[in-house]
Amino acid sequence: MARLAKVSKKTVSRVINDSPFVRGETRERITAIMSELGYTPDPQARGLAFRRSFLIGLVYDNPSSQYVIDMQQGILDAVRELGFELIVHPCNRRQPNFLAEVRSFVERQKLFGVVLPPSVSEDEELNKALIEVGCPYTRIASISLDEPARMVVTHDHRGAAEAARHLADLGHRRIAFISGPDMFRSSHERRRGFAQGLADRGLKLQPKYIKEGAYTFESGIACAKKLLAMDAPPTAIFAGNDEMAAGVYRAAREAGLEIPRDLSVVGFDDSAICSKVWPPLTSVLLPIREMGRIAATKLLVEGGLRERIEHPEVSPTLVVRQSTAAHREA
Amino acid sequence: MARLAKVSKKTVSRVINDSPFVRGETRERITAIMSELGYTPDPQARGLAFRRSFLIGLVYDNPSSQYVIDMQQGILDAVRELGFELIVHPCNRRQPNFLAEVRSFVERQKLFGVVLPPSVSEDEELNKALIEVGCPYTRIASISLDEPARMVVTHDHRGAAEAARHLADLGHRRIAFISGPDMFRSSHERRRGFAQGLADRGLKLQPKYIKEGAYTFESGIACAKKLLAMDAPPTAIFAGNDEMAAGVYRAAREAGLEIPRDLSVVGFDDSAICSKVWPPLTSVLLPIREMGRIAATKLLVEGGLRERIEHPEVSPTLVVRQSTAAHREA
DNA sequence: CTGAAAGCGCTTACAG
DNA sequence: CTGAAAGCGCTTACAG
Known part of the structure; x- marks a missing residue:
């Protein structure tokens, strides 16, 4: 205990815990000694x-x-x-x-x-x-x-709404959404926000353009395949996260579509893959x-x-x- | 203390710490009580x-x-x-x-x-x-x-050697290596192993085909660009990690090369990107x-x-x- | 504003 | 094989 060098150990404890019951002078003196000795209170003892x-x-x-x-x-x-x-x-x-x-x-x-x-x-x-x-x-x-x-x-819905407006402003009308699994709140929020964003531009998120994925790469591929095989396939897809967006890339390639010429894609998370895939992925950053x-x-x-x-x-x-x-x- | 239910607290401590000085019967009795009460010793007190x-x-x-x-x-x-x-x-x-x-x-x-x-x-x-x-x-x-x-x-060198033999066995002769930064041991080990693997097949890792990167995506692009701009560019590149390999993909695309038709690429780490880029990246798994x-x-x-x-x-x-x-x- | 006592829940020697 | 004592390094009431 640094007490030897000074007052009592009780006071030292008071200093450590920022108690108001210590005179300024005393506190300074103790603080100085502590940093000089490199003293740090034992977290285990304190915890006990x-x-x-x-x-x-x-x-x-x-x-x-x-x-x-x-x-x-x-x-x-x-x-x-x-x-x-x-x-x-x-x-x-x-x-x-x-x-x-x-x-x-x-x-x-x-x-x-x-x-x-x-x-x-x-x-x-x-x-x-x-x-x-x-x-x-x-x-x-x-x-x-x-x-x-x-x-x-x-506030995931805000980011999703921004993505929706972005796509709408680019002139897209057939816009799809690949959602995360039902048990995640974020899936619903992102979907809600996306629908809202489209509504802001006078558009509607059509049920047939909604697919439920699992936030995984594979589920992104599967959902995108279904969407791209439709009679009037979407020209833009918003995936609930980047993993699934990467899956959309894969499906687009297999369908012979070029991004963004034939298909616009937006992800969510702004993860590391965004800049590593080609073309770099537009995404929502949290x-x-x-x-x-x-x-x-x-x-x-x-x-x-x-x-x-x-x-x-x-x-x-x-x-x-x-x-x-x-x-x-x- | 579970002692009330049984013997003394000292013995309980002995049981917790697997001391041999406890009779089997006593130990069992105490263990039973402990699990019944859901008793777990306090890690802070023990630590102290x-x-x-x-x-x-x-x-x-x-x-x-x-x-x-x-x-x-x-x-x-x-x-x-x-x-x-x-x-x-x-x-x-x-x-x-x-x-x-x-x-x-x-x-x-x-x-x-x-x-x-x-x-x-x-x-x-x-x-x-x-x-x-x-x-x-x-x-x-x-x-x-x-x-x-x-x-x-x-043993990173082993994986690198395997990569080298793989490329050599595919018939490649102009084979390049993009190393990690000099300050990482792994950079040297992977390079050493790669050179060894080529030597196993009677090939030599030529100095002009070695570039030092920084284990980053950007450095992978930069190194690959230099390599691909050479008079006799490599037909295969082994990158010191997957990040840089992803950079090689980018550079290859910009150079109008198709992987693997015009250029074979191998990474190291077997990270998540391997299966998300196209074509999926051959890599060394640790x-x-x-x-x-x-x-x-x-x-x-x-x-x-x-x-x-x-x-x-x-x-x-x-x-x-x-x-x-x-x-x-x- | 400061100190002497008791305790946090465990353990290590020390005796039996 | 088992128990009573002292201590780990801090803190909280309790007195001054």
């Missing part, structure tokens, strides 16, 4: 005494590695300077012991809080369990599912790292370690590349 | 007393998200059942405080051990620091840099998840929690897809 650790959990069940990595970075951006660490907890919602497993994880580790990206964020059972064990959380989802203090809403930062900051606010947040809002943006072009009369 | 936590660290500075995610999974495959958790620690080797930062991280958290994938695994400074603070580690690298108990060797599993298991062995490992060896495999074809006389 607090009955709460300094660990943030990221519980995810997400197919996209880039999403997870970006989110991890964002969370760390927010909490690293405070000495928090990030425990990652991949899991599988379809596994029977999923709930019990996650629950025991957060309970055992006495997590400071957990960040829940889709689709675990949409699991109401899990949510109830977290409340029961008293573990703070932030849910990230396309629409609000909880009180604002515990949500990061990504600021994932920023979302992670905000989610973690909300945990800090809830824990009383931060006052409030600067930019608590997040919104998708359409990144126009070369996979979309003006409609050409056949 | 042990002066060592039950946390594994993954320190990485890696551009590929898929790599990191797979490795995380592999580590968890090995340690989850023992109640360990995984703390991720992305970092930047080029940052001036890199060493001090990582060091303070492992020291503060009293990590049970850390897993070091490339390129942090190749940092001798960091290695020294870890030894100084007494933190166990496993290094993952293309060649052996440490005692076997602390290494997972990926079993990353398995590597993570082995690395973590070695940490457990070192900690005395596991006897030994089943399959401690790992080797690359060539996955042949449609980006390579027999050489066509011009």
